[in-house]
Structure formats: structure tokens, C-alpha cells
Amino acid sequence: MTNSVYTPEATKKLRRSRTDKMLTGVCGGWATYLGIDANVLRIGLVAAVFLSVGIAIPIYVAAAILTPEEDA
Numbered sequence: 001m002t003n004s005v006y007t008p009e010a011t012k013k014l015r016r017s018r019t020d021k022m023l024t025g026v027c028g029g030w031a032t033y034l035g036i037d038a039n040v041l042r043i044g045l046v047a048a049v050f051l052s053v054g055i056a057i058p059i060y061v062a063a064a065i066l067t068p069e070e071d072a
């Protein structure tokens with residue numbers, strides 16, 4: 001049995017990025033949270049916009065409004 005200790009530093013928080021952003025920092029923040037390259041998410045988002053006939057746009061806007069910006 002392992003002894004796991006909860007530390008606040010060990011938890012990941014979903015935040016919009018201040019440094020890795022093109023529009024609002026949503027893809028940069030989500031990429032940091034997921035541990036992948038932000039450009040992969042950006043390409044996926046553009047593909048989702050075309051494949052979903054634009055339904056991904058309001059989802060992106062909602063994510064930009066609801067995801068808090070990272071601390072300075």
C-alpha cells in the first residue's frame with residue numbers, strides 16, 4: 001500500500017494561458033492542462049468548426065468566458 005499525500009501543488013488547474021495564446025488563450029491553457037501541444041488543439045478546433053458546420057464556435061466562446069485566466 002502506498003502512502004499518498006494530497007498537496008495543492010500536485011493538482012492541475014484548468015486556466016486560460018496568458019503567454020501561449022492566439023485569441024483568448026483557451027487552446028494554450030487546455031493544452032497545458034492535457035499535456036499536449038497547443039497547435040494540435042488549434043488544428044483540431046479548426047477541423048471541428050468545419051466538420052460541425054460552426055457549432056464549435058459557440059463552444060469555444062463559452063470556454064473563453066467560463067475558463068478563468070491563469071494568475072500572473
